[in-house]
Amino acid sequence: MDIQLKRGLLDVCVLAAIKNKDSYGYQIIKDMKPYITLSESTLYTILKRLEAADMLTVRSTEHDGRLRKYYRITDAGLKRIEMFKAEWTEILAIYQFVAKEDQQHE
Amino acid sequence: MNKQEYLSRLRQRLSGLPQSDMDERVAFYSEMIDDRMEDGLSEEDAVAEIGSVDEVVSQIVAETPLSTLVKQRIKPKHRLQAWEIMLLILGFPLWFSLLIAAFAVLFSVYIVIWAVIISLWAVDVSFAAASLGGLITGFMMLCRDDAVQGWLMLGAAIVLAGLFLFLLLGCKSVTHVALALSRKIALWVKSLFFKKEDVE
Numbered sequence: 105m106d107i108q109l110k111r112g113l114l115d116v117c118v119l120a121a122i123k124n125k126d127s128y129g130y131q132i133i134k135d136m137k138p139y140i141t142l143s144e145s146t147l148y149t150i151l152k153r154l155e156a157a158d159m160l161t162v163r164s165t166e167h168d169g170r171l172r173k174y175y176r177i178t179d180a181g182l183k184r185i186e187m188f189k190a191e192w193t194e195i196l197a198i199y200q201f202v203a204k205e206d207q208q209h210e
Numbered sequence: 211m212n213k214q215e216y217l218s219r220l221r222q223r224l225s226g227l228p229q230s231d232m233d234e235r236v237a238f239y240s241e242m243i244d245d246r247m248e249d250g251l252s253e254e255d256a257v258a259e260i261g262s263v264d265e266v267v268s269q270i271v272a273e274t275p276l277s278t279l280v281k282q283r284i285k286p287k288h289r290l291q292a293w294e295i296m297l298l299i300l301g302f303p304l305w306f307s308l309l310i311a312a313f314a315v316l317f318s319v320y321i322v323i324w325a326v327i328i329s330l331w332a333v334d335v336s337f338a339a340a341s342l343g344g345l346i347t348g349f350m351m352l353c354r355d356d357a358v359q360g361w362l363m364l365g366a367a368i369v370l371a372g373l374f375l376f377l378l379l380g381c382k383s384v385t386h387v388a389l390a391l392s393r394k395i396a397l398w399v400k401s402l403f404f405k406k407e408d409v410e
Binding site for chain 1: 235239242245248260261266269270273
């Protein structure tokens with residue numbers, strides 16, 4: 105898949121994974137696993153990018169005698185998800201057109 | 211490999227990164243391993259799922275900007291002593307010229323690659339221009355009843371147009387190769403800032 109496109113999609117996926125409840129790294133990977141396999145390094149980069157863009161905040165909490173980082177979505181992050189959903193109907197319409205034209209030729 | 215071993219190897223390999231950056235990354239992978247073990251995996255399996263140190267490092271090399279690496283490398287690890295500053299000043303003619311030489315070599319490699327590309331494109335464009343000129347003069351000659359020369363000119367123009375198209379394909383693929391090469395060189399330069407393998 106086109107790298108720019110994939111990067112944008114993964115950003116939204118991670119935002120969705122923390123939308124309803126604050127979450128931590130491994131939980132995010134587990135939640136996404138049925139849909140997409142995400143490597144640790146990729147997740148780290150995405151989280152950093154989203155933090156720099158103020159789409160999420162990070163806090164360290166003690167868990168079982170060690171520190172664990174929890175990520176919380178911000179208003180900007182919520183807005184990004186909304187934007188994606190609005191864009192997506194457009195992309196879906198384009199896909200349907202392409203699929204329909206493709207089928208007619210067969 | 212156990213967790214401690216894995217993290218210390220990672221730390222060693224990432225010593226080219228700024229301290230805070232490195233700490234944060236290592237803490238991230240440490241948390242990932244701990245969470246997997248809490249989920250029921252054995253320590254070895256948890257480490258294996260993260261991927262090899264090499265894989266992790268090569269991804270970090272690719273995404274860290276060169277400027278960060280250079281800044282980290284030239285930043286002194288402690289406050290400079292008076293004698294170190296003296297040495298730096300006295301050694302300036304030596305280390306500065308070496309630095310300039312290194313940059314010049316790298317820069318010339320890029321120049322050489324791109325000079326080839328630019329000259330290829332220049333030849334191709336001149337084929338196109340000559341072909342266009344030939345077409346126009348050919349038609350003009352035909353209009354002035356210079357039939358033989360006119361047709362000759364038109365024929366030459368068509369041959370040139372063919373050469374132009376043929377060379378265009380070559381230019382395109384060579385440009386692709388050069389782009390890939392430039393990217394590889396940049397990656398290689400960046401990887402110089404990371405340790406190659408573990409120092410036992």
